[in-house]
Amino acid sequence: MADMFRRxxxxxxxxxxxxxALKNDQCYDDIRVSRVTWDSSFCAVNPKFVAIIIEASGxxxxxxxxxxxxxxxxxxxxxxxxxxxxxxxxDWCPHNDHVxxxxxxxxxxxxxxxxxxxxxxxxxxPVVVLEGHSKRVGIVTWHPTAxxxxxxxxxxxxxxxxxxxxxxxxxxxxxxxPDVIFSACWSRNGALICTACKDKxxxxxxxxxxxxxxxxxxxxxxxxxxxxxxxADGNIFTTGFSRMSERQLALWNPKSMExxxxxxxxxxxxxxxxxxxxxxxxxxxxxxxxDSSIRYFEITDEAPFVHYLNTFSSKxxxxxxxxxxxxxxxxxxxxxxxxxxxxERKCEPIIMTVPRKSxxxxxxxxxxxxxxxxxxxxxxxxxxxxxxxxxxxxKNGYVPGKNRDLKVVKKSNVLxxxxxxxxxNTSPAESKASPHPSIQNEGKLEELLREVKSLRDLVTxxxxxxxxxxDQMSKVAI
Numbered sequence: 001m002a003d004m005f006r007r008x009x010x011x012x013x014x015x016x017x018x019x020x021a022l023k024n025d026q027c028y029d030d031i032r033v034s035r036v037t038w039d040s041s042f043c044a045v046n047p048k049f050v051a052i053i054i055e056a057s058g059x060x061x062x063x064x065x066x067x068x069x070x071x072x073x074x075x076x077x078x079x080x081x082x083x084x085x086x087x088x089x090x091d092w093c094p095h096n097d098h099v100x101x102x103x104x105x106x107x108x109x110x111x112x113x114x115x116x117x118x119x120x121x122x123x124x125x126p127v128v129v130l131e132g133h134s135k136r137v138g139i140v141t142w143h144p145t146a147x148x149x150x151x152x153x154x155x156x157x158x159x160x161x162x163x164x165x166x167x168x169x170x171x172x173x174x175x176x177x178p179d180v181i182f183s184a185c186w187s188r189n190g191a192l193i194c195t196a197c198k199d200k201x202x203x204x205x206x207x208x209x210x211x212x213x214x215x216x217x218x219x220x221x222x223x224x225x226x227x228x229x230x231x232a233d234g235n236i237f238t239t240g241f242s243r244m245s246e247r248q249l250a251l252w253n254p255k256s257m258e259x260x261x262x263x264x265x266x267x268x269x270x271x272x273x274x275x276x277x278x279x280x281x282x283x284x285x286x287x288x289x290x291d292s293s294i295r296y297f298e299i300t301d302e303a304p305f306v307h308y309l310n311t312f313s314s315k316x317x318x319x320x321x322x323x324x325x326x327x328x329x330x331x332x333x334x335x336x337x338x339x340x341x342x343x344e345r346k347c348e349p350i351i352m353t354v355p356r357k358s359x360x361x362x363x364x365x366x367x368x369x370x371x372x373x374x375x376x377x378x379x380x381x382x383x384x385x386x387x388x389x390x391x392x393x394x395k396n397g398y399v400p401g402k403n404r405d406l407k408v409v410k411k412s413n414v415l416x417x418x419x420x421x422x423x424x425n426t427s428p429a430e431s432k433a434s435p436h437p438s439i440q441n442e443g444k445l446e447e448l449l450r451e452v453k454s455l456r457d458l459v460t461x462x463x464x465x466x467x468x469x470x471d472q473m474s475k476v477a478i
Contacts, residue, residue, distance in 0.1 A: 010307055013354060013364060014283055014298055017336065019312030021350050028052070028065055028347040029072045033319050036105075038138055039182070039225050039272045039289060040089040042320030043347065045340050047328035047400055048097045049114060052347055053087045053320075054079065060087035060104045066118040078119040080112055082126050088138045094325070095147055095374040096403045099127075101164075103137030109152045111164055113406050128408045132160050132169045139181065143190045145389050146381035147374040148406075151193065151207075153181040159195070161207055163378045167410045170382050171207050187230040188279065189375075191386045194236050194254075196226040202238060204254045208384060216257035220248050225272045231299060232279040235261065237306075239273035239286065247273055249286065249297070251305050262305045266295070276323040278337060280367050283309070285337060285352075287321040294321075294339065294350070312350065316343050326369040327398035334362055366394045372401065 060083035085105030093099035110126035133154035143149035179198035204214035222241025271290035322340030368391035375387025
């Protein structure tokens with residue numbers, strides 16, 4: 001690796017990126033991170049919350065913590081706990097910092113609305129349940145520019161693209177993957193997706209035409225899992241293993257996939273390399289599961305195209321990793337990336353900064369970045385329109401706006417010839433329009449009425465007690 005990357009010392013403003021783990025009091029401690037055997041990142045972050053998949057008896061759960069809720073997390077802290085099997089993947093909606101999707105071993109995808117200041121009671125009722133997979137759902141990922149469009153991939157080798165706003169499975173990509181799908185990623189404007197599969201193939205798919213537009217067999221020869229992500233220029237970056245079980249990374253042009261633009265061997269560790277990509281700076285961060293380091297590379301259009309920058313090393317291995325969107329970073333500290341590293345029992349933020357002498361806004365480090373506004377509505381995207389990310393300046397720091405609640409107006413499934421079960425089930429909370437309340441709702445109503453009555457009785461008792469005490473006080477005063 002050293003020969004490949006260090007033959008020439010390149011001028012790059014990211015050569016001196018400095019990584020630093022935050023002190024213990026700024027970590028999230030005493031968290032039982034999930035032990036499920038699945039190669040997802042187990043952690044999702046946005047400018048308001050950090051979400052972490054945890055061990056849960058009798059079902060699946062994840063924590064959602066406000067970013068400022070650092071320190072020891074009480075064992076009784078409320079969780080998101082509606083799944084009946086372990087949660088395998090979570091993803092925050094890029095257009096609403098209070099909406100998160102989860103995929104689970106129970107074969108469902110659930111979409112949740114997190115209250116403004118985080119959870120105060122356990123959240124078991126999703127806004128919508130999306131049912132259509134016949135095996136566990138290992139990947140959920142939101143469309144980057146269209147509102148309420150969500151992709152899920154299951155171990156049934158099926159990709160479904162949902163309109164979350166109506167609860168419909170709009171597109172099903174069947175018979176494209178003969179084996180387990182290891183990763184699925186949207187292109188920058190969400191017109192295409194790229195996948196990595198257990199059959200060692202990388203596929204570029206036009207989901208609306210339900211057509212494979214490019215494919216590379218044996219992108220990496222090794223049997224261990226691969227990952228594939230789109231870069232901003234449309235090229236594809238992959239991580240995988242060679243026949244000799246060396247970890248590799250490669251760069252591909254989807255228009256000619258016969259040979260990679262470049263391929264590099266890294267080392268012989270066996271942890272799957274999770275790539276995190278910053279489209280604004282063209283830097284890719286590689287976090288190996290079970291590694292104790294984060295390596296970063298700059299991708300340019302000059303050979304060797306993928307340039308090694310540096311490695312952040314620590315002592316403890318990582319169980320998973322969250323990656324903060326650019327709008328959640330502190331521009332005054334020249335922070336260009338922030339990771340949330342999962343240990344066995346805690347989550348540790350790691351900040352990456354570019355040392356600068358000046359206190360002024362460094363516009364070369366912070367070109368305009370994707371903001372929280374969606375470019376198009378779900379219906380427009382399904383009709384064939386595309387929208388580029390709506391960019392915002394970070395010059396004065398990012399100020400979050402008001403997030404609107406996710407509303408689901410359930411429709412019957414639009415897929416012809418598919419059984420009705422493929423349509424989503426909205427939660428009771430969303431079925432208010434139904435003239436016949438469900439048994440579950442009636443039970444809840446009775447429970448609420450009982451609670452109101454007991455509170456009223458309590459208030460009456462306290463009133464009597466206060467009157468009695470006042471009476472005693474007046475006698476003492478005399």
